[in-house]
Amino acid sequence: MKKEHASRRVARQGPSRRRSTGSVRMPFPEWLGNYTTTWLRPDVIAGLTVAAVVIPKALAYATIAGLPVQVGLYTAFVPMLIYALLGTSRVLSVSTTTTIAILVATALDSVASTRDTANLLTASATLTCMVGVTLIVARLLRLGFVANFISEPVLIGFKAGIGIVIVVDQLPKLLGIHFHKGSLLHNLLAIVHEIPQASLVTVAVGAVMIGLLVALERLLPRAPAPLIAVVAGIASVKLFGLPAYGLATVGHVPTGLPPFTPPDLQMVMTLCPPALGIALMSFTETIAAGRAFARSGEPTPQPNRELLATGLANLGGAFFGAMAAGGGTTQTAVNRLSGARSQLSGLITSLAALGTLLFLAPLIGLMPEATLAAVVIVYSVGLIQPVEFREILKVRRTEFIWALVALVGVAVVGTLKGIIVAIIVSLVALAHQMSDPPVYVMGRKRGTNVFRPQSTDNPDDETFPGLLMVSPQGRIFFANATRVGEKLRSFNAAAKPKVVALDLSGVFDFEYTALKMLTEAEKKMREEEGVMLWLVGLNPSVLAMVRRAPLGAALGNDRMFFNLDTAVARYQTDYARG
Known part of the structure; x- marks a missing residue:
């Protein structure tokens, strides 16, 4: 009888165990089963703290992608919500990143005009949907190991190149100048040529915002610096009427829930190559951030489960106006330092983004574009790490050259092609090492x-x-x-x-x-x-x-x-x- 009872118990446990290790189906949020009431307060505090950082940055990232600012709020709401329910990392914060935003901008530039907002939003939904589908297919094929195909020196060079591209892209908004954008060199020359036409009010606001952000980051690192800058920018517009002096603001931001935005199948073939690159970068950044902030005793992020969770976050977000999403290192760091204990903190951040959509959208419309540009520049400069290049050079000159090749590839041939350059450099580096063993x-x-x-x-x-x-x-x-x-x-x-x-x-x-x-x-x-x-x-x-x-x-x-x-x-x- 005891043996029969034991065999029945094993039979009942078997399917559950198989689901946790091999099945594609995802159970009801596992972390809820292990949740303790002592985690509630730190999770709520962390979620609200992260929201104060994520929401202003999400608005800024939407502008990097050439999308209306409310798309940033949609991205901080829907993908964040889905990942919090399905992801394996307790503290990973999923919305979007500077890298993904600039890749999205490059992709959308090939299919939609920034002047046609409706077409632009449809293109974004199509791209985000394809990124989600790509990640889900990668999960079905168990391709989680692909994240290891970009070496660390090449990734450092790639991100530095992205940082340079973003800073140059945002400088015109910081200066209040306008010109037709082209290659990196073209943009740099145009900026130099247009500097005499810069708006002094815009430059002053941008300089103050950058100074404020840098001071807060250094003196009060736990303070929600982006939120403080955004509030200060909106307050300056209300108090001093700066638009009358030539300061550009964000403009009308619609209030309410994200609209249903179906993808356009006619854009699929055009957007397929960039969707693959964005999916790779989304997963690479997601798994890197998740692993970096996992503590001992916590579940280690599972690459294939992360593929599925991130894929569903993108797929679900696509139909509600979100842009391509992934885990962000900075916001995840804030989540961890703020005391997050579980995925509930991500749910709180998501609900805060929803509250902003429902109640604070009119105020966001008053935000100076120079403020958003300042936020983007301050946090994109962090992608450029000369210290890391020096460390690579100190250890190995060959891999320093690979990092430089990746940086130049992004700056010269563009961000999407830069991913291909980065992968090729990594594979060539691997082939070189294997072809000439010591x-x-x-x-x-x-x-x-x-x-x-x-x-x-x-x-x-x-x-x-x-x-x-x-x-x-x-x-x-x-x-x-x-x-x-x-x-x-x-x-x-x-x-x-x-x-x-x-x-x-x-x-x-x-x-x-x-x-x-x-x-x-x-x-x-x-x-x-x-x-x-x-x-x-x-x-x-x-x-x-x-x-x-x-x-x-x-x-x-x-x-x-x-x-x-x-x-x-x-x-x-x-x-x-x-």
């Missing part, structure tokens, strides 16, 4: 059995006349076998040894093409040069492969060794007389 000539630390690469820092290491000890590292396969062979021949020609001990302890895989080349090299060394090849430190899979190949028969057990120490001992015994 191969070391080894020595033994005197008085020990420790073997290490020969170096001028260790001139006292032992070597053994007539014995060349060489250690390649990594996977040896068709793409790098020739290069490894060239290095081995170079070392062999310089040392003129009797025996070459090839230490493969650092090689985790030896592909067929490489094995065939090694077989041919062994035969040539033995028959034409009188040099014996020994293999050392083979792992079980490589050893099994060698034994199944002709090389195993040629070497036999006598020329394969467990480690370099035993190989040296055999050499000293067998070749001491020579």
Whole structure:
């Protein structure tokens, strides 16, 4: 009876466990089942604090994308709400980011005019819907690992390029000048040319706002600096009547719930390439922010679940006017520092955005455009981190060059193509590393059995006349076998040894093409040069492969060794007389 009872219990538990690990279906918010009342107060405080930061920035990001400011509120409401219900990160705050906003702007520029608001909103809904569908399909295909395809140096360069593009894009609003926008260089030259026509009132408001934001960030880092700047900007318009002196304001912002905005299927083919790039960047930023702020003891964000949650957040937001969304590092940091304990804080932020839509929209219309530009510039400059470039250069010059290539790619060819440049640079970097693995000539630390690469820092290491000890590292396969062979021949020609001990302890895989080349090299060394090849430190899979190949028969057990120490001992015994 006990066994039967246990089997029934396991049967009841089975489906639930399968859903948590493998099924695409998502259960009712899991965090609610573990929620404790002690979390309520910190979650509410954190949610309201984040709202004070997210809402003004969301308005600013909408202007980056060339969309009406209310789209920022829609994005802080619907995607935030859906992610809070379905996401795996307790503190991740999902609306949009500077990177996504500039990518959206580039995408929309190809299908809609900023003067045709209705068409622009339809294009945005279509793009956001496609981003959501892309992320959901990626989840079905279990492509969460794709986020790892952009290396950190390349991502640093890409974001720095984005930061430069955004700052240059917002400068005209800060100066109160107007011109037809083009490439980055064109915009820079136009700004310089138009500076004499700048509005002094707009410049003054922009300068004050930037000074206020920077001062608050440095002196009162916990204060909602964007909200304070927005309130100050609106107050200045009300008190001093600045529009009469040429200051541009946001203008009419509709009050009420987000309108239903269906996508336009005719735009799908045009928007497909940028949607893929935006989906990749959305997921990359989301999973990076989620992992960065996960504490020990909390659930680690699950990449494939995050794909689905972020995809549904975008898909749901698309039909209610939201632009493409993703997790933001800054707002997530604010959420964590404000004491958030669960996804309830995201729900509170979402409801605050809804309250703003319903009751505060007329006030937002009074906000100076220079204020929004100041918010965008101050927080976009943070994407440009010279310190990170210096750190990369200090560690590795090659990867510093990759970071610069990504930066220049964004600035020169554009943001969407810049993603492709960033991915290509990452893949080329990976291919370069794999095609040229390190191969070391080894020595033994005197008085020990420790073997290490020969170096001028260790001139006292032992070597053994007539014995060349060489250690390649990594996977040896068709793409790098020739290069490894060239290095081995170079070392062999310089040392003129009797025996070459090839230490493969650092090689985790030896592909067929490489094995065939090694077989041919062994035969040539033995028959034409009188040099014996020994293999050392083979792992079980490589050893099994060698034994199944002709090389195993040629070497036999006598020329394969467990480690370099035993190989040296055999050499000293067998070749001491020579």
